[in-house]
Each structure stands twice: as structure tokens, then as C-alpha cells.
């Protein structure tokens with residue numbers, strides 16, 4: 001008999017199936033989605049580029065260990081229902097992440113050595129879009145008699161509630177505002193994430209023993225001591241809602257805005273316009289969203305001012321590209337010295353900078369150049385420097401700290417605070433916040449079971 005040879009592997013295709021975009025100059029006039037999702041056929045083609053690595057680099061890199069290799073394989077075989085179910089096994093916010101995840105998985109995909117990484121985030125989006133909606137993933141869960149309180153209904157709190165709800169805990173999420181989703185739904189502009197997409201994800205909580213209480217402000221309406229009397233464990237996930245200022249003269253002038261407030265007002269439909277010449281201070285994604293929103297509110301010129309160079313800018317490359325395509329201009333190596341004007345903002349004084357040796361973040365530290373400050377005329381300034389958690393709300397005995405990224409930091413492995421039964425966490429991206437919620441949920445589950453067994 002002739003020897004049977006294994007089928008030949010298809011040659012590696014280094015080129016990504018293109019992702020189409022709406023015309024930048026047309027889209028910057030409205031809050032419509034900037035990127036056009038893959039069609040079903042494009043998604044299959046892209047999934048077929050995956051080489052199904054022996055070691056799942058993409059899954060290992062994902063903070064919630066989403067099995068990207070597994071769902072991409074199913075999509076390559078045109079099984080979108082199977083792919084969707086596999087995604088939802090680990091991820092209740094999959095539709096949102098299909099739109100806004102920073103796709104850390106793509107950075108480690110080995111295909112980058114020969115070309116472009118698999119478009120994992122766009123494939124997740126396609127799996128969620130093209131799976132049969134008549135066959136939704138719908139766990140129905142009996143309760144186990146134990147109760148959990150989650151303070152804050154952002155991605156960390158929702159992930160925590162979803163995992164513990166699936167394990168039968170009766171979970172109540174206390175949210176200070178009138179909506180869920182935290183900064184993700186409250187600030188990310190609708191051209192990147194719509195409310196409808198979030199509602200698709202929230203529908204998956206319907207069969208779980210998870211309840212939501214709105215306008216519940218911790219600790220004003222909810223003291224931790226009272227919660228601990230009623231609930232077996234508590235997870236504190238209040239996000240990073242305190243904007244850090246620059247601490248320079250003129251910050252209180254009319255026309256100077258904190259980015260979080262500006263974006264929250266915009267997302268709630270309370271802000272529809274801005275003055276013509278806008279500067280945005282910062283180099284992260286919040287700065288990109290502020291700058292792009294300003295055009296959509298009618299600005300004529302939008303300039304991002306950043307104190308380091310393009311190489312050190314932390315914003316996602318795709319967000320920077322989309323901002324540049326829409327006409328946002330960038331001035332690098334400038335630091336604000338003061339805002340100018342009497343009552344109303346009229347301009348900004350900027351110190352030219354140069355790069356010195358690296359700082360503790362590994363990026364080269366900006367230091368003032370030997371050239372004098374320059375002034376720039378502007379009518380509105382949006383400060384997108386950074387934000388942090390309102391840590392003073394937490395009782396001191398929890399011994400929770402602020403991490404470098406401004407999030408709450410308790411035990412890094414479990415989210416446990418120094419008070420038994422109280423956990424805390426959050427993250428500087430949606431998926432990192434979800435990972436914090438997951439870590440705490442697993443530890444809370446173990447804690448509550450141990451307590452129950454000890455009492456039995």
C-alpha cells in the first residue's frame with residue numbers, strides 16, 4: 001500500500017483581511033460607528049489565517065484567559081454559534097469587548113513576525129454578531145442561600161456578579177448612578193460603543209440571581225458595616241472617577257474642562273456643542289476620545305498637546321490613527337504652564353520640552369528645553385491627564401492602596417482587603433477590570449464556602 005502523507009498545511013497568510021472604515025471627514029460630524037464590522041465571509045477568511053499555535057499565546061496573554069484560539073477555530077469551520085458559546089463561557093461583556101478591547105492578545109500573536117496579527121477583537125465582534133440569536137447562551141441558576149453585595153456596576157463589578165451569580169449566590173449590585181457599565185458605557189463615545197451593544201450583554205444576566213439597585217451611593221447610603229450584617233461577602237469596585245488636575249494657574253477659567261466630566265455629559269446627551277478652537281492635554285485614549293468628540297460637537301480646530309513624543313504616547317495606535325485621519329493635530333514635547341484669560345479661557349502658555357533619561361515607567365522623562373514658553377490661542381481646553389479611585393471613601397482598616405494606574409489595590413492575587421469578607425479591585429482597561437472582578441469572585445466563593453462549612 002502507498003504510504004499516506006498528512007494533508008499539507010495551507011501556507012501562512014501574513015495579510016490581515018482589511019477592516020473597512022467610514023469616511024473620516026464624514027464620520028467626524030456625528031457619533032456614528034467609525035469602523036465597519038467584518039461580514040460573515042470576511043470573518044471566516046480572517047479566522048482561517050490563524051495557525052492554531054500549540055501554545056495558545058493569545059489566550060495566555062488575555063487577562064481573563066479568553067480561549068481565542070478555540071473560538072477562532074470554530075469560526076474558521078463556520079460554526080459561529082459554537083464560537084459565541086465558547087466566548088460567553090468566560091466573558092459576559094463579549095459584545096462590548098468586541099468593540100473596545102485593547103486586544104493585548106494580538107500583540108503576542110506570532111503572525112506579527114511575518115505580517116499582521118490575527119484580528120482577534122474583530123473576530124470576537126463577528127462571532128457575537130453572526131451567531132444565531134434564537135439560540136442564546138442562557139444559564140438558569142438556582143440560588144445557594146448566600147448573599148453578596150457588589151458596590152459599583154462597572155466591568156469589574158459586573159464580572160464579579162456574573163461569576164458569583166452563576167455559582168448560585170444571590171448578588172445585589174449597588175450603583176451610585178442611574179446606569180450600569182461604569183466608565184465603559186458612561187464615557188466611551190458612541191462611535192466606538194453604543195448603548196445597544198451594552199444591552200445585548202446585559203440581557204445575559206436575565207436568568208441569574210443578580211439584582212441591581214441604582215442611586216445607591218457608598219458610603220452615604222450604604223455603610224460597609226451595615227452591608228456586612230446582611231451579606232456574606234462584599235466586593236468594592238468603584239472605578240476611577242476622580243480626575244487628576246494639572247495644578248497650574250487658570251485651571252478654573254470658564255472653558256477648561258475635566259475630560260471625564262466632558263465625556264460623561266456628552267454620553268448622557270447633555271453636551272451638544274463646544275467652542276471652535278479646542279486643545280486637549282494628554283496622550284492616552286481619554287485624550288483621543290475627548291479630541292474626536294470635540295469635532296463631533298462642532299469644534300473647528302482640535303489640537304492634542306503632549307509633553308513627550310509620539311513614541312511614548314500611551315494611546316492605542318488605532319485610536320491615534322483614527323484621530324489623525326479625522327483631522328486632530330498633535331503637538332508633541334510641550335507642557336502647559338498656565339491657562340490665559342480673565343474669566344473665559346483665551347489661550348494657553350506652553351513650555352517646550354525635551355526627553356531626558358527613562359523614568360520608573362521605562363519611558364524617557366520629559367524635561368524643560370532651554371527655549372522660552374510659547375503661547376497658543378484657544379477657547380476650550382480638555383484635561384485628559386489621568387484619573388484615580390476615590391480611595392478616601394473606603395474605611396482605613398481595609399488597608400486598600402491606590403495602584404500606579406489610579407485603581408484600587410488590595411491583595412494582588414485575590415482582591416482581599418484586611419477586613420475578612422471584603423474585597424476590592426478595578427482596572428485601567430475593561431478586560432483588566434473584569435480580571436480583577438474575576439479574581440475576587442473566585443476568592444469570595446472559596447471564603448464563603450469555607451465559612452459555610454465551618455458553621456455546618
Ligand SMILES: Cc1cc2nc3c(=O)[nH]c(=O)nc-3n(C[C@H](O)[C@H](O)[C@H](O)COP(=O)(O)OP(=O)(O)OC[C@H]3O[C@@H](n4cnc5c(N)ncnc54)[C@H](O)[C@@H]3O)c2cc1C
Nearest residue numbers: 152154155156176182183184218239426427428429430433
Ligand atoms: C474615555 C475613556 C475611554 C476608555 N476606552 C477604553 C477602551 O477603549 N477599552 C478599554 O478596555 N478600556 C477603556 N477605558 C477604561 C475602562 O472604561 C475602565 O478601565 C473600566 O470601565 C474600569 O472598570 P471598573 O469596573 O473598574 O470601574 P468603572 O467602569 O469606573 O465602574 C465603577 C462603577 O462604580 C460606580 N461608583 C463609583 N463610585 C461609587 C460609589 N461611591 N458608590 C456606588 N457606586 C459607585 C460608578 O458609577 C461606576 O458605575 C476607557 C476609559 C475612559 C475614561
Ligand code: SF4
Nearest residue numbers: 050051053058069109
Ligand atoms: S496567537 Fe494568533 S495564530 Fe496563535 S492561536 Fe492565537 S490568534 Fe491564532
